[in-house]
Amino acid sequence: MDKRTTSHSLPEAPREFGFWMDGGWHGGREMFERASPGHGVAVTRIPKCTVADLDAAVAAARRAFEDRSWAGLSGAERAGVLLRAADILRRRRDEIAYWEVLENGKPIAQARGEIDHCIACFEVGAGAARLLHGDSFNSLGDSLFGMVLREPVGVVGLITPWNFPFLILCERVPFILASGCTMVVKPSEVTSATTLILAEVLAEAGLPKGVYNVVTGSGRTIGQALTEHPDVDMLSFTGSTAVGRSVVHAAADSNFKKLGLELGGKNPIIVFADADLEDAADGAAFGISFNTGQCCVSSSRLIVDHRVAAEFEAILAEKMKKIVVGDPLDENTQVGAITTDAQNETILSYIAKGKAEGAKLLTGGGALDQGRGSYIAPTLFSGVTPAMSIGRDEIFGPVLSSFSFSTTEEAIALANDTVYGLAASVWTKNIDTALNVSRRVRAGRFWVNCIMAGGPEMPLGGFKQSGWGREAGTYGVEEYTQVKSVHIDTGKRNHWIK
Ligand code: NAP
Numbered sequence: 001m002d003k004r005t006t007s008h009s010l011p012e013a014p015r016e017f018g019f020w021m022d023g024g025w026h027g028g029r030e031m032f033e034r035a036s037p038g039h040g041v042a043v044t045r046i047p048k049c050t051v052a053d054l055d056a057a058v059a060a061a062r063r064a065f066e067d068r069s070w071a072g073l074s075g076a077e078r079a080g081v082l083l084r085a086a087d088i089l090r091r092r093r094d095e096i097a098y099w100e101v102l103e104n105g106k107p108i109a110q111a112r113g114e115i116d117h118c119i120a121c122f123e124v125g126a127g128a129a130r131l132l133h134g135d136s137f138n139s140l141g142d143s144l145f146g147m148v149l150r151e152p153v154g155v156v157g158l159i160t161p162w163n164f165p166f167l168i169l170c171e172r173v174p175f176i177l178a179s180g181c182t183m184v185v186k187p188s189e190v191t192s193a194t195t196l197i198l199a200e201v202l203a204e205a206g207l208p209k210g211v212y213n214v215v216t217g218s219g220r221t222i223g224q225a226l227t228e229h230p231d232v233d234m235l236s237f238t239g240s241t242a243v244g245r246s247v248v249h250a251a252a253d254s255n256f257k258k259l260g261l262e263l264g265g266k267n268p269i270i271v272f273a274d275a276d277l278e279d280a281a282d283g284a285a286f287g288i289s290f291n292t293g294q295c296c297v298s299s300s301r302l303i304v305d306h307r308v309a310a311e312f313e314a315i316l317a318e319k320m321k322k323i324v325v326g327d328p329l330d331e332n333t334q335v336g337a338i339t340t341d342a343q344n345e346t347i348l349s350y351i352a353k354g355k356a357e358g359a360k361l362l363t364g365g366g367a368l369d370q371g372r373g374s375y376i377a378p379t380l381f382s383g384v385t386p387a388m389s390i391g392r393d394e395i396f397g398p399v400l401s402s403f404s405f406s407t408t409e410e411a412i413a414l415a416n417d418t419v420y421g422l423a424a425s426v427w428t429k430n431i432d433t434a435l436n437v438s439r440r441v442r443a444g445r446f447w448v449n450c451i452m453a454g455g456p457e458m459p460l461g462g463f464k465q466s467g468w469g470r471e472a473g474t475y476g477v478e479e480y481t482q483v484k485s486v487h488i489d490t491g492k493r494n495h496w497i498k
Helices: 053-068 075-093 095-103 108-131 165-170 172-181 193-205 220-227 241-253 277-293 309-319 339-354 408-416 431-440 473-479
Strands: 017-020 024-026 031-035 043-046 135-137 144-152 155-159 184-186 211-213 234-238 258-262 267-271 301-303 360-363 378-384 399-405 423-427 445-448 480-488
Touching: 017 053, 017 193, 043 095, 053 155, 053 165, 053 184, 053 211, 075 095, 075 108, 075 172, 075 193, 075 211, 075 234, 095 108, 095 165, 095 193, 108 165, 155 172, 155 220, 165 172, 172 184, 172 301, 172 473, 184 220, 193 211, 211 277, 220 234, 220 423, 234 241, 241 258, 258 408, 267 277, 267 408, 277 301, 277 309, 277 399, 277 423, 301 309, 301 408, 309 360, 309 378, 339 378, 339 399, 399 408, 408 431, 423 431, 431 445, 473 480
Parallel strands: 155 184, 155 234, 184 211, 234 258, 267 301, 267 423, 301 399, 378 399, 423 445
Antiparallel strands: 017 024, 017 211, 031 043, 135 144, 144 480, 360 378
């Protein structure tokens, strides 16, 4: 299984994976063949697991949870495994980045940076494992003492999307492990390879068998069955708001499993006239083009002060024209391929709607022919109104919709005029404006004069229809715990029966 590939050539044949359960590889299933979105050639073959496979994986995770082989360890021992995993990831960084590029289409340099972030997630997870603790109440009177224990919630189901297959996985797995939980992961069918490679990494790091299991297959079969599974205690779902809604129904109709949901976004980037316009334009170009805009925190709604709107849009359009779009395996590429054909069609259809709805196209506006694969030019529409679909819907592509405002109140109202609340940013030199807007815009992540900055120490999650709960950092570990109140009588009992 350990085929190191660090060269930038395409694999000679698709790499074949098994699925990972109870500490070992399993195979013999019908296979799904994945073609590289940047090159159109088959790169991996992934098992189409059955619901019986899923049941077996959940049973393995249950056994591993109940036998205390993981939950019974000290935080320090769990941290040791997570730190060893970080070291192994450092060693296998280029190989993991390579398979991420082949299945997802993102640029190789970006993918390597993402693996570095994943290593940091394991290191922060290790610290969180050691620091996880409960609380006590010394205020209940002399005869009663209260302890609040944090206990792992149990068996976790983890469903991840295709846009950041390894990064989103690693923003969750170390924190689930830090809490003492066991898990069954269902990656997106089109990007399962690196989730499977992590199984090897964790086994080498010394994770007991059955704690991390990966069941591959489609969302409609395996994903749906995981959300409905009566022996899964918690489900962490990252994906679209539409499927998130069905996950809530499935949880309610099965066993009321605890849910963590990270869903869609239509994230505002607010630019005031006093901002450094060159900096803000660079941030806006990055914010909409990073990962081809297939990013839940993409800054997809530009809300710009009307006094500088035309000047700012002109600077921004020039910058967007210079973005290097092309072969994801090329070191110089900044924006790679669109990950799936369906997503490619969705983005192109929104560009067509933007033109039809009367928005003014300033740059981009269509597919880029690279000979093979699907590529879309970073696109900027001006004069967008909240009534236009490109101004409201999550497009999940490199399409930026520009609005303008006259007052701070109007900027805040426009920023909040969405069902989502995932992320937002503001660009201004005025500290009062920056703080007031940060506090009034309803979003789980906020950036001032920067975009997509941060680290796994900081919590991730959304307001409104962008989700429930928080991932990463100490907040993330606590999500995977239950709180238990323990009451201890320390005095002579005052009898009820006289
Ligand atoms: P998606 O269609 O909702 O799929 C997400 C995951 O759910 C995939 O593993 C998918 O499997 C699975 N799935 C599909 N149908 C399911 C069902 N009925 N029951 C259970 N699982 C099911 O989303 P996507 O298109 O992959 O990802 C794009 C969306 O994710 C965007 O809306 C984006 O904003 C959101 N996202 C949010 C965050 C965040 O942190 N908030 C991060 C990244 C992405 P298959 O792919 O195998 O069908």
